[in-house]
Amino acid sequence: MSGTNFKPKYILSGHSKSISSLKFSPDGSLLASSGADKLVKLWDAHTGEILRTLEGHTEGISDVAWSSDGEFLASASDDKTIKIWSMELGTEAKTLLGHTNFVFCLNYNPHSNILVSGGFDETVRVWDVARGKSLKVLPAHSDPVTSVGFSHDGTLIVSCAMDGLIRIWDADSGQCLKTLVDDDNPICSHVKFSPNSRFVLVSTQDSTIRLWNYHTSRCVKTYTGHTNRTYCIPACFSGTKHKYIVSGSEDNKIYIWDLQTRKIIQVLEGHRDVILALATHPSEDIIASASMEKDLNIRIWYNESGET
Amino acid sequence: MNEFLISPFSAITHPTTVQTSLYAYGSFAKFDPSGRYIGVGRFDGVASIWDLETRAAIRFLDGHVKTVTSLDWSRNSRYVLTSSKDWNVIVWDLAALWDPPQRYATIRCDAPVSSASFHPRNSQIVLALLSTGEVYLIDLRKTYRSRVELVEPDDGDEEGGRRSAMTVARFDPSGKHVFIGTHSGSILVFSTRTKAMVARHRIAGGAGSLKGFDFAKSGRRLVTNSSDRTLRQFIVPQYPHPDPDGSFLETELEPTHRFSDPINKTAWHTMSYSPDGEWLAGGAADPATHKIYIWDISNDGQFASTLDGGREPLAYLHWHPSKSSIASTTKQGNVLIWHSPNPERWGAFAGGFEEVDENVEYEEKEDEFDIEDEEETLKRKMKAEEEEVDIDTVIEETSRPQNLIVSNGDDEDLAWADEDPDEDAAGWTMKIIMDDEEM
Numbered sequence: 001m002s003g004t005n006f007k008p009k010y011i012l013s014g015h016s017k018s019i020s021s022l023k024f025s026p027d028g029s030l031l032a033s034s035g036a037d038k039l040v041k042l043w044d045a046h047t048g049e050i051l052r053t054l055e056g057h058t059e060g061i062s063d064v065a066w067s068s069d070g071e072f073l074a075s076a077s078d079d080k081t082i083k084i085w086s087m088e089l090g091t092e093a094k095t096l097l098g099h100t101n102f103v104f105c106l107n108y109n110p111h112s113n114i115l116v117s118g119g120f121d122e123t124v125r126v127w128d129v130a131r132g133k134s135l136k137v138l139p140a141h142s143d144p145v146t147s148v149g150f151s152h153d154g155t156l157i158v159s160c161a162m163d164g165l166i167r168i169w170d171a172d173s174g175q176c177l178k179t180l181v182d183d184d185n186p187i188c189s190h191v192k193f194s195p196n197s198r199f200v201l202v203s204t205q206d207s208t209i210r211l212w213n214y215h216t217s218r219c220v221k222t223y224t225g226h227t228n229r230t231y232c233i234p235a236c237f238s239g240t241k242h243k244y245i246v247s248g249s250e251d252n253k254i255y256i257w258d259l260q261t262r263k264i265i266q267v268l269e270g271h272r273d274v275i276l277a278l279a280t281h282p283s284e285d286i287i288a289s290a291s292m293e294k295d296l297n298i299r300i301w302y303n304e305s306g307e308t
Numbered sequence: 309m310n311e312f313l314i315s316p317f318s319a320i321t322h323p324t325t326v327q328t329s330l331y332a333y334g335s336f337a338k339f340d341p342s343g344r345y346i347g348v349g350r351f352d353g354v355a356s357i358w359d360l361e362t363r364a365a366i367r368f369l370d371g372h373v374k375t376v377t378s379l380d381w382s383r384n385s386r387y388v389l390t391s392s393k394d395w396n397v398i399v400w401d402l403a404a405l406w407d408p409p410q411r412y413a414t415i416r417c418d419a420p421v422s423s424a425s426f427h428p429r430n431s432q433i434v435l436a437l438l439s440t441g442e443v444y445l446i447d448l449r450k451t452y453r454s455r456v457e458l459v460e461p462d463d464g465d466e467e468g469g470r471r472s473a474m475t476v477a478r479f480d481p482s483g484k485h486v487f488i489g490t491h492s493g494s495i496l497v498f499s500t501r502t503k504a505m506v507a508r509h510r511i512a513g514g515a516g517s518l519k520g521f522d523f524a525k526s527g528r529r530l531v532t533n534s535s536d537r538t539l540r541q542f543i544v545p546q547y548p549h550p551d552p553d554g555s556f557l558e559t560e561l562e563p564t565h566r567f568s569d570p571i572n573k574t575a576w577h578t579m580s581y582s583p584d585g586e587w588l589a590g591g592a593a594d595p596a597t598h599k600i601y602i603w604d605i606s607n608d609g610q611f612a613s614t615l616d617g618g619r620e621p622l623a624y625l626h627w628h629p630s631k632s633s634i635a636s637t638t639k640q641g642n643v644l645i646w647h648s649p650n651p652e653r654w655g656a657f658a659g660g661f662e663e664v665d666e667n668v669e670y671e672e673k674e675d676e677f678d679i680e681d682e683e684e685t686l687k688r689k690m691k692a693e694e695e696e697v698d699i700d701t702v703i704e705e706t707s708r709p710q711n712l713i714v715s716n717g718d719d720e721d722l723a724w725a726d727e728d729p730d731e732d733a734a735g736w737t738m739k740i741i742m743d744d745e746e747m
Binding site for chain 2: 093171243
């Protein structure tokens with residue numbers, strides 16, 4: 001088992017309220033952060049410098065997502081809109097109207113011509129990004145939708161919600177193809193396809209992260225040890241040859257598990273509040289993390305185990 | 309990725325219903341090799357590129373001043389070729405970072421261009437058919453830069469030695485040969501590399517003037533459309549290497565199947581094979597209806613079904629490169645996208661639920677309601693979780709037909725075409741251009 005030795009490298013301050021989401025750009029050069037202070041901030045991922053602040057939403061922001069060419073960033077807000085920001089111009093390129101309640105999560109498809117979003121109106125919406133039009137509204141869940149995403153080839157959409165269900169949809173037709181549910185039906189707070197889209201990684205509010213094989217509807221790995229009973233905390237795959245899973249926790253720590261053995265290989269301490277936002281770098285052993293309002297700093301951690 | 313969940317076992321069937329229509333004002337519409345886009349040629353000289361995922365026009369290729377007569381895609385869809393009645397062939401580069409896209413090359417011809425196409429392996433080799441009945445092979449590569457007319461050799465014994473006008477010109481799927489159909493109903497086969505004629509076929513029983521060709525992806529089968537209102541399928545013979553002294557194969561071809569409408573005797577506008585070559589779709593030239601005839605080639609060419617697309621007459625059709633989908637264009641310029649819908653499976657909405665085709669008498673298993681030691685269950689579960697998972701390896705889908713014959717280096721014709729390759733590499737991306745118009 002290869003260990004990790006993540007050490008804090010940068011502490012970035014700028015947000016004035018809870019930080020809700022962190023995402024590295026696809027080329028790994030930038031880090032985007034969003035928060036309850038209605039702002040999106042862009043940081044240099046390798047120096048920690050602040051590059052830009054994007055203002056425009058009238059309520060707090062819950063999630064951000066990069067287009068795969070890194071040219072656009074989308075943000076989901078409690079003002080019921082999604083905004084698309086042009087990175088080249090640093091301005092708002094489009095506002096997507098349609099959700100009837102808070103927009104909570106969103107993601108681009110691999111071609112980045114389509115965006116999927118979910119929110120407190122319990123729908124999953126599919127958008128034509130270039131024209132700013134809604135293509136489909138899926139009456140997906142019976143509680144707020146907490147996470148949505150595309151498979152690597154863009155043919156499947158996965159969504160999960162506070163109703164405890166994980167659903168897999170055909171992106172083209174909008175048909176539901178599969179539903180995964182755990183015996184105890186815990187609230188689902190985050191879902192993500194594995195890099196090859198054969199599995200989905202699901203965080204639930206019974207302090208458990210599960211890796212599901214959705215073809216066989218079987219949970220193949222369980223990761224536990226952290227605390228997660230109240231908030232929607234994401235879990236991430238590593239982007240490097242080190243295979244580990246990272247998640248935040250309500251005990252203010254970050255937990256890292258070995259993908260295969262499911263053992264905790266490192267616990268990162270430093271934040272002074274619940275870790276709400278977390279991201280792994282697409283190609284290097286770097287983690288970005290941020291927490292709720294008692295601690296408004298973003299931390300960037302570098303792996304110094306020397307194996308790379 | 310979605311195929312397994314939708315229908316794990318089914319092969320490609322033929323489409324049955326219209327999924328959507330695009331108001332494209334075009335005279336024809338053609339899928340790109342990936343099936344993500346559709347290219348539409350318009351009467352006003354513009355060609356539009358549509359994204360089938362968003363069903364919106366994403367690029368307008370504005371360069372011709374008269375009707376666009378044909379459109380072709382390079383193998384990875386980066387380059388688009390348009391031909392027009394304005395005597396030009398234009399090659400467009402969709403990877404260009406600006407909108408409208410730039411012309412990559414313009415080929416000026418000596419007459420209105422009836423159709424043009426890219427060589428399947430190299431978009432720098434272009435085949436053009438002129439409305440005057442001549443065919444040119446235009447090579448834009450630096451080392452081979454040329455424009456050669458493909459001429460049927462004189463054999464003297466024909467009346468006055470007059471050659472018949474060429475009415476169709478297509479590369480075969482390997483690009484090794486150019487197939488040309490003539491007004492008098494013969495099929496001429498030229499070597500793409502040497503530009504020499506390697507074969508001349510007469511169609512057994514005569515067929516009238518040839519109007520169109522389509523190849524099954526393997527290149528082994530050819531279907532022709534001709535003025536006698538019949539589609540004919542032929543097995544493509546093996547051709548010898550071009551003979552240096554100019555002799556060629558002269559044979560009569562016997563069709564394996566003839567497809568026609570025995571009742572209405574309608575002519576055909578176009579025909580297209582399904583990606584696996586198991587189906588053939590024919591677009592009827594009916595002035596009042598939009599009808600597509602489907603024949604089941606795997607079942608000895610039996611007529612399978614007619615698709616009725618409403619009152620706008622059909623002008624063109626094209627089968628999707630990998631799916632059970634057809635794009636048919638109406639005379640009014642709309643493009644109908646046909647598909648075969650998957651029935652909604654309501655069982656998918658419930659977790660751990662399985663649909664069965666027939667009722668099954670349920671038999672309780674011996675240990676089904678035994679109360680197991682929880683600790684024991686957990687231990688077994690944890691044991692099962694020891695198994696390694698592979699989250700990275702992408703399993704390629706096998707059902708997608710391969711488009712290109714792989715060159716193993718020893719084939720002279722393929723090696724020649726691969727020299728000085730174009731920049732049409734897989735994995736290029738078309739930039740998303742934000743529509744400026746506010747909602």
